Amino acid sequence: MGTRTVLQQSDITRALTRIAHEILEANHGSSDLVLLGIPTRGAVLAERLDRVLADIEPEWAADRDQRLGTLDVTMHRDDLGHGIGRAPHRTTIPTSGIDGKVVVLVDDVLYSGRTVRAALDALQGIGRPRAVRLAVLVDRGHRQLPIRADHVGKNLPTASDERVTLRLTETDGTDEVVIEQAEAQAGTQSGTQGAHA
Amino acid sequence: MKHLLSTADLSRADAIHILDVAEEMAEVNTREVRKLPALRGKTVVNLFFEDSTRTRISFEAAAKRLSADVINFAAKGSSVSKGESLKDTVQTLGAMGIDGIVMRHPASGAPRVLAEADWIDVPVVNAGDGTHEHPTQALLDAFTMRRRLHGSASRGTALDGVRVLIVGDVLHSRVARSNAWLLRTLGAEVTFAAPPTLLPAVDRPFGAAVHHDLDAALAEDCDVVMLLRIQQERMNDAFFPNPREYTRHFGLTAARAAALSERTLIMHPGPMNRGLEIAGVAADDPRSTVVEQVANGVSVRMAVLYLALTGEHEPKEPVA
Numbered sequence: 001m002g003t004r005t006v007l008q009q010s011d012i013t014r015a016l017t018r019i020a021h022e023i024l025e026a027n028h029g030s031s032d033l034v035l036l037g038i039p040t041r042g043a044v045l046a047e048r049l050d051r052v053l054a055d056i057e058p059e060w061a062a063d064r065d066q067r068l069g070t071l072d073v074t075m076h077r078d079d080l081g082h083g084i085g086r087a088p089h090r091t092t093i094p095t096s097g098i099d100g101k102v103v104v105l106v107d108d109v110l111y112s113g114r115t116v117r118a119a120l121d122a123l124q125g126i127g128r129p130r131a132v133r134l135a136v137l138v139d140r141g142h143r144q145l146p147i148r149a150d151h152v153g154k155n156l157p158t159a160s161d162e163r164v165t166l167r168l169t170e171t172d173g174t175d176e177v178v179i180e181q182a183e184a185q186a187g188t189q190s191g192t193q194g195a196h197a
Numbered sequence: 198m199k200h201l202l203s204t205a206d207l208s209r210a211d212a213i214h215i216l217d218v219a220e221e222m223a224e225v226n227t228r229e230v231r232k233l234p235a236l237r238g239k240t241v242v243n244l245f246f247e248d249s250t251r252t253r254i255s256f257e258a259a260a261k262r263l264s265a266d267v268i269n270f271a272a273k274g275s276s277v278s279k280g281e282s283l284k285d286t287v288q289t290l291g292a293m294g295i296d297g298i299v300m301r302h303p304a305s306g307a308p309r310v311l312a313e314a315d316w317i318d319v320p321v322v323n324a325g326d327g328t329h330e331h332p333t334q335a336l337l338d339a340f341t342m343r344r345r346l347h348g349s350a351s352r353g354t355a356l357d358g359v360r361v362l363i364v365g366d367v368l369h370s371r372v373a374r375s376n377a378w379l380l381r382t383l384g385a386e387v388t389f390a391a392p393p394t395l396l397p398a399v400d401r402p403f404g405a406a407v408h409h410d411l412d413a414a415l416a417e418d419c420d421v422v423m424l425l426r427i428q429q430e431r432m433n434d435a436f437f438p439n440p441r442e443y444t445r446h447f448g449l450t451a452a453r454a455a456a457l458s459e460r461t462l463i464m465h466p467g468p469m470n471r472g473l474e475i476a477g478v479a480a481d482d483p484r485s486t487v488v489e490q491v492a493n494g495v496s497v498r499m500a501v502l503y504l505a506l507t508g509e510h511e512p513k514e515p516v517a
Contacts, residue, residue: 072221075235075263080507087214088221088503090352125230 002162002181007154009175012137015153016045019135020052022151023104030060032130034101036071038119039089042107043070044170045137049106066094071105071126073118091122098127104151108166110136113147138177140164198504200312200321204332204379209355212382216340217352219493219500225262226496235503236265239296244286245324246272246302251467251491252324252334256299259498265506268295283307284316291317297506298322305329320505328369328431334466335375337497339383341486342421344493345462357384362414363405364390364447365425365474366436368397372466373425377403390414391447394436411447415457422457423464424449424474440473447474454479462486 007015027033030053037046050068054061074080074088105119116134123132135151140158154177158164161182167174198211207215225233241260243253253269260267270290272278277286287298297320300308305327312321325331342359343351361380367373367389377387387405389396396402408414415422427443437443444450454463454476463475463485471477480487 075225075233075503080235081239086507088218090221091224121234125225125228125232127229 003178005176005178006156007138007177011154012175012177015137016048017052019151019153020049020056023049023133023135024053024057026133026150027102030057030067032101033060034067034069034094034098034103034129035106036069036093036098036103036119036123037106038115039070039072040171041166041168042105043089044168045108046070046106047170049135066096069093071119071122073115073122076118076121078114078118091126093126098123098129100128100130102131102133103129104133104135106135108137109164110134110139110147110149110152111142111164113143113145116147117145137166138164199508200308200323201332201501201505202309202312202321202323203330204335204375204382205330207332207379207382209382209384212336212339212379213353213355215336215497215500215504216343218504219336219340219497220352222262222499222503223493223496225499226492231262232264233262234264236260236263236296236506239506240266240268240294241297241299241502241506242268242270242290242295243324244270244290244298244300246277246300246307247325248273249301249325251494252301252331255491255494256322256324256333256498256502258495259502260299262495263499263503265296265502283311284314287311287316291319295319297502299324299502301325303327322501322505325371327371328374329371330375331371331466332375332379333494333498333501334372335379336501337490337494338372338376338423338464338466339379340493340497341464341490342385342462344489345486346420355383356380359385359421360388360417360419361385361421361423362388362390362408362417362419363423363425364411364414364449366395366427367391367402367425368395368436369428369431370425374403376423377405381405388414388417388419392437392443411453415453418458419461421462421464422449423466424469426466426468427470427474444473449475449479451476451478454482457484459484464490467491 024030035046035049037043054064069092070090072089072091074086133150136149137153138156139149139152140156142160163180166177169175243256245253257267299322301324307326308321308323323330323332342356347354363373380387381404389405390408390411463479463482465475465487469475469480
C-alpha cells in the first residue's frame with residue numbers, strides 16, 4: 001500500500017538536537033525561555049527538547065522545572081460542535097507563569113495551522129508572553145491560515161490527500177514519520193494528520 | 198454522551214471519562230482568566246420547574262465559563278403557572294433557537310420524557326427530577342472523593358474499595374439514588390444508615406447494604422460519611438417523631454464526628470440543616486468537603502455541558 005517512512009529514529013533525534021540549538025541561537029541563550037508542548041505528541045517532543053537543552057545549556061538545567069509545560073488547545077479549536085468528539089488534555093504551566101517569557105510552542109506536524117491558532121488563543125487565557133515562537137518536527141505545507149514555524153525539523157512536501165503520521169516511542173512504541181495514501185488508512189494509528197489537523 | 202439523565206446509564210469508562218474532563222476544567226478554574234471559548238455561540242436554557250439556587254447558579258457559572266449564553270427559566274411566575282404544558286414550553290424555547298437544556302422538575306422522569314420525545318432535538322441534562330436522580334451531584338461527589346483520595350494522580354482512577362456510608366433520608370433523596378448507582382459503578386461499596394421509615398421497603402435498596410443504627414454503621418470505619426438533607430418539603434407524612442430525636446439517632450453530632458477516623462471524609466450535598474443532620478463543628482471540620490463539593494460542582498458541570506453539547510459520544514483519543 002502507499003506507505004513510506006520518511007524519517008527514522010536517528011533523523012528525529014538529529015532534527016530535535018538541531019532545533020534545540022536553533023532555539024538557543026535565536027534567543028541568544030536560554031534566558032526567559034519556556035517550552036510548551038501541545039498534547040499529545042507535541043508534549044512528548046517538548047520533553048525531549050527539554051532533555052537536549054539541559055545537556056547543552058547549564059543555565060537551562062539549573063531551573064528546568066520552570067521551563068517546561070503542556071498547553072491543551074482542545075477547547076479553543078474552531079471545529080468544536082461539528083460532531084467530532086474531543087477530549088481535552090492536560091495543561092500544565094510552570095509555577096512562575098509565562099508573563100514576559102519567550103514561549104516556544106512545540107507541535108508534531110504543522111499542516112493547516114489551525115492547531116497553532118488555537119494554541120495562540122489558549123495562551124491568552126494564561127498570560128502575556130514577551131514573544132511566542134513555534135517549533136515543529138514536520139512542516140507538510142497546505143496552510144489554511146497565515147502561520148509559519150520558526151524552527152522546523154523537516155519540510156515534507158505532501159499532497160493534501162496523503163496522511164503524515166508521527167509515531168514516538170513514548171506514545172506509540174516506535175520512532176518514525178510515515179506518509180500514507182488516503183486509501184491506505186489503517187484506522188488504528190493515532191497522531192494522524194488528517195482533514196481535522 | 199448526548200443526554201445525562203441518570204447515573205445508572207453510565208458505564209465505568211464513561212464515568213471516569215467525565216471525571217477526567219472535569220479535572221481539566223478544574224485546572225482552568227484555578228487560572229486568572231477562568232473562561233474557555235468551547236461553547237461560544239451556543240445557548241443553554243436552565244429550565245427549572247422547582248426552586249433551586251445552588252444547582253442553578255452552579256450550572257449557570259459552568260455554562261458561562263464555557264462562553265455559552267444562558268437563559269434562566271423559572272416556572273414560578275411564567276407561562277407554566279398559566280397552565281402551559283411541558284411540550285408547549287419546550288417548543289416555544291426551541292423556536293427561539295437553543296442548543297441545550299438543563300432541567301429540574303418535581304416529577305421523577307420528566308427529563309427523560311423530554312429527551313425521548315420529538316419536541317426538541319437538543320441535549321438534556323438532568324439537574325434533579327423529583328425523588329429520582331441528580332446525576333451531576335453524584336458526579337461531583339465522586340470527583341471530590343477521587344481528588345481527596347488520589348490527589349493530583351486522580352486522572353483515570355476509579356473508587357475501587359472505597360467504603361461510603363450514606364446517612365439520612367434515602368427514601369426521598371435523588372442524591373442518594375444517583376450516588377449509589379454511580380459509586381457502585383466506580384467500584385465503591387455503599388451502605389445506607391437510616392430509620393426504616395426513610396428507606397425504600399426492599400432488602401438491598403439500589404444494591405446497597407442497610408443499617409438502622411448509625412453508631413453500628415460508623416463502627417465499621419468507612420472512608421466517607423455522606424449526610425443527606427432532611428427534606429421537609431417532600432415529607433408528607435410523619436417519618437420520625439421529632440427533629441431532636443432524629444439528630445440523636447441519625448445526626449452527625451460533634452461527638453460522632455470526633456470519633457471518626459482521621460481519614461474519613463465528611464460530605465453533604467447542601468443546603469445543610471446545621472444542628473439537624475450535621476453538627477456545625479462537623480461541617481467546619483478539616484475532613485469536611487462541603488465547600489470543595491460546591492467548587493467541584495462547577496468543574497463537573499462544565500465537563501458535562503462540554504461533552505453533551507460538543508457531541509462527544511464515547512471516550513477516544515483526539516486527533517493530535
